[in-house]
Amino acid sequence: MxxxxxxxxxxxxxxxxxxxxxxVVDLGDKRLVSQYLESIGTDWESYMVRNPDFILERIRRYIxxxxxxxxxxxxxxxxxxxxxxxxxxxxxxxxxxxxxxxxxxxxxxxxxxxxx
Incomplete structure (x- = not known):
């Protein structure tokens, strides 16, 4: 582009x-993934920097x-x-x-x- x-x-x-x-990330999916990430001792922002593919494969996004x-x-x-x-x-x-x-x-x- x-x-x-x-x-x-x-x-x-x-x-x-x-x-x-x-x-744009589906907020319901983000909430669920965030809960999981917190359970393993990390958070959304940190994981998006380290391993965005892990998150992006598990959430819906829309334009x-x-x-x-x-x-x-x-x-x-x-x-x-x-x-x-x-x-x-x-x-x-x-x-x-x-x-x-x-x-x-x-x-x-x-x-x-x-x-x-």
Whole structure:
């Protein structure tokens, strides 16, 4: 969808937040998995960092309605797009990424991305 520099310091954080904005966790499933994780002495946030596949294989996720998705993804782009890398001092989004982000937002706005 949007290509960003793999060397930028914010790439991983942006990718994870973009994933979480696009695919919202079912709260009932999250509660059940959280209870299990607590029973083994850990929590959701820690396990999502160490072993996200374990959690993501055990929960349902959905893509929110267009209005909700547009708002969260737009805010994410505005927050991370201009974020400068500490080393290169370049923003996360270059000109091509900003152009792609506009197309992504338009597809979201038109309802082509959300679950029905």
């Amino acid at each position: 949007i290509r960003v520099s793999l060397k930028h310091g914010m790439t991983k954080k942006f990718s994870l937040r973009f994933r979480d904005a696009m695919f 929110p309605p267009p209005e909700e998705l547009y708002k969260s993804v737009s805010m994410l782009f505005m927050l991370y797009g201009p974020a400068k890398c500490v080393l290169s001092e370049k923003p996360l989004f270059n000109e091509d990424a900003w152009s792609a982000s506009k197309h992504v937002l338009e597809e979201i706005r038109l309802g082509h991305v959300s679950d029905v």
